[in-house]
Amino acid sequence: MSNALELYSSTEPEHLNKIRETIALHKYTVAAELGTHIGGSIMHIAVALQMNGGGRIYAVDNVQKMLDETAKNFRTFRKEFPDVALTTYCSDLPFGISLLPNDLQFVFIDDFHNAEHVSNELGLLLPKMAAAGTIAVHDTKNPVGIGDVFVSNGGTLFNEGHGLGIIQVEEPLS
Numbered sequence: 001m002s003n004a005l006e007l008y009s010s011t012e013p014e015h016l017n018k019i020r021e022t023i024a025l026h027k028y029t030v031a032a033e034l035g036t037h038i039g040g041s042i043m044h045i046a047v048a049l050q051m052n053g054g055g056r057i058y059a060v061d062n063v064q065k066m067l068d069e070t071a072k073n074f075r076t077f078r079k080e081f082p083d084v085a086l087t088t089y090c091s092d093l094p095f096g097i098s099l100l101p102n103d104l105q106f107v108f109i110d111d112f113h114n115a116e117h118v119s120n121e122l123g124l125l126l127p128k129m130a131a132a133g134t135i136a137v138h139d140t141k142n143p144v145g146i147g148d149v150f151v152s153n154g155g156t157l158f159n160e161g162h163g164l165g166i167i168q169v170e171e172p173l174s
């Protein structure tokens with residue numbers, strides 16, 4: 001593997017591209033990911049933040065080994081995003097959202113793929129978003145229901161692969 005974007009991720013390349021494009025388009029500098037695995041999608045967030053001049057990523061997972069792997073991979077590819085900081089929290093979600101700051105600009109939800117769980121996460125995340133921000137969720141197609149949760153919150157669905165949902169927050173919702 002020659003660069004960070006080649007690290008394995010269960011998120012499809014077209015969705016990872018959309019995540020990078022969204023962060024770059026809006027010049028975001030503060031991001032979080034719920035459900036990191038080994039950090040495959042974190043690499044894409046980090047590369048995009050670096051394009052904006054740097055920033056911070058908060059990573060939450062309930063398996064410490066996954067966060068250790070994520071941090072190790074982050075160090076391995078550090079030279080590709082020297083101005084991006086990573087903070088990890090080992091915590092069950094949605095509780096772990098309470099550990100996050102209140103100025104989030106981009107959040108990628110990819111932990112427990114269950115509609116009620118994602119709905120609970122959205123309820124906790126929306127008040128934590130900065131004045132303008134984006135919340136993305138993976139696996140909107142299967143299991144059924146996560147896509148509906150996003151659409152009912154004003155989101156847009158992209159149906160390639162397992163599906164990606166995006167909610168654009170234009171003003172504080174708390």
Ligand SMILES: C[S@@+](CC[C@H](N)C(=O)[O-])C[C@H]1O[C@@H](n2cnc3c(N)ncnc32)[C@H](O)[C@@H]1O
Pocket residue numbers: 008009010011034035036037038039040041042060061062063066091092093094110111112
């Ligand atoms: C699908 S993987 C994430 C893949 C990663 N986003 C990527 O694209 O490379 C899901 C991760 O969520 C974590 N997870 C699942 N349920 C969770 C929960 N209730 N609380 C916190 N983490 C959870 C798992 O430990 C796993 O690392």
